[in-house]
Amino acid sequence: MYKSIALTLVLSLPLNFSLVGQTEDLNHLQQLLSTRKCPQCDLSGSGLVQSNLVGAKLNGANLVGANLSQANLSGADLSGANLTGASLFGANLTGANLTGAILTGADLRGTYLNNANLDNTKLDTAYVQGAVGIPSSAGTPELFYGLGMVEGKQGRTSAAIENFNKALTINSEYAPAYLARAMAHYRLGQNALAAQDAQMASTLFERQGNTPGYEAAENFIKGMEIALKPREQGGGNAQLDQMVQGIGSLLLQFVLPALGLF
Known part of the structure; x- marks a missing residue:
């Protein structure tokens, strides 16, 4: 799918x-x-x-x-x-x-x-x-999700979110769009929205039997929790930033699995 x-x-x-x-x-x-x-x-x-x-x-x-x-x-x-x-x-x-x-x-x-x-x-x-x-x-969840990933990769985060929104309007259980939107919200400093979307992605991935997706969502949630701790408690964003990059690579696999453009 x-x-x-x-x-x-x-x-x-x-x-x-x-x-x-x-x-x-x-x-x-x-x-x-x-x-x-x-x-x-x-x-x-x-x-x-x-x-x-x-x-x-x-x-x-x-x-x-x-x-x-x-x-x-x-x-x-x-x-x-x-x-x-x-x-x-x-x-x-x-x-x-x-x-x-x-x-x-x-x-x-x-x-x-x-x-x-x-x-x-x-x-x-x-x-x-x-x-x-x-x-x-006029489109499919996959189309708008893919467009969102391209926009996000090129730094147009707000445009990416608009496309993820359209994907979810068509299919409210399209888990990759929730996780991708969570990362976009995180990049904009909208941490509450990011956590909400990541949790929804985790729930849907688990329900749909998508183990890599579920693990990615859970890792993102845990990474956010660590990053949002006060610095004196060992918090920070560097580790989460690296994690976001890794999750982004995973999400791109849902878009272009065989073309190798990214």
């Missing part, structure tokens, strides 16, 4: 969006740029970087391998569109309709998805790091 996450988080790999044999229909491209209406059109491989496509009608369009980086697609209708391998890096998709769109291998990093309709759209095979406004309904 915890080891299931697709290539969504292979964020450091170079992306190549030019697909052999995929070229746009120039008449369709001209139609889109002049009218912003091109449903069912063949726009595969099109170069539409920074294009103003506000409210464009692209439902059912073939946009395989298209480059829509930083395009303004706010309010656009992309329902049923095939965006396999397309680059939407930094694009504005606020309020866009992506119902049933195919996003396999699409680059959605840094996109704005506030109020976008993502019903029946799978994001677990797209690149979504840094995307803003992904609704909980």
